[in-house]
């Protein structure tokens with residue numbers, strides 16, 4: 251299973267510093283949505299230039315104009331982008347068309363799709379995305395009683411390639427791997443750690459056990 255670090259910081263210098271600290275232990279460097287919004291699409295190019303050996307993931311969370319927005323990120327050097335799994339099928343189709351044009355990957359972020367999530371995952375997979383990200387966002391995670399377990403169960407049931415995002419930590423990444431995830435996404439567990447490099451190394455060790 252691959253490990254993806256979510257660089258959920260708000261400026262490019264901080265993102266470059268964090269990427270330097272963790273890159274040797276991760277497979278994918280994600281520019282978090284707040285980073286892309288605050289630093290601009292040029293941050294994708296900067297991260298890719300600094301780490302050309304790593305896959306760069308632009309978490310656009312595109313909700314409209316899928317081909318246009320995905321194309322912007324691919325032109326900037328992204329290897330993967332997100333389109334929202336909850337939006338119009340034509341928006342997803344457009345992002346997929348851009349992926350085909352650039353030879354890059356499109357990931358459907360299933361954030362906020364809770365009821366009927368397995369069925370929608372299967373629908374979106376048929377639209378041509380490379381995989382789906384079964385995802386509980388920061389606001390959902392903050393609610394009392396949140397558990398990653400339902401994400402894992404839906405991944406097991408859906409039967410399509412998936413990643414998991416939503417508070418992946420040292421004590422849950424083994425379950426993420428056992429559920430059959432292609433990628434585990436970790437943000438806070440890495441960037442909030444006293445030593446992000448050591449935190450990423452420990453997660454990677456458990457991701458590939």
Ligand SMILES: O=C(CO)[C@H](O)[C@H](O)COP(=O)(O)O
Pocket residue numbers: 256258282283309386387388391415416417418435436437438439
């Ligand atoms: O896309 C995101 C929030 O919308 C985060 O990048 C994602 O949830 C991973 O971060 P964490 O491990 O802290 O949940």
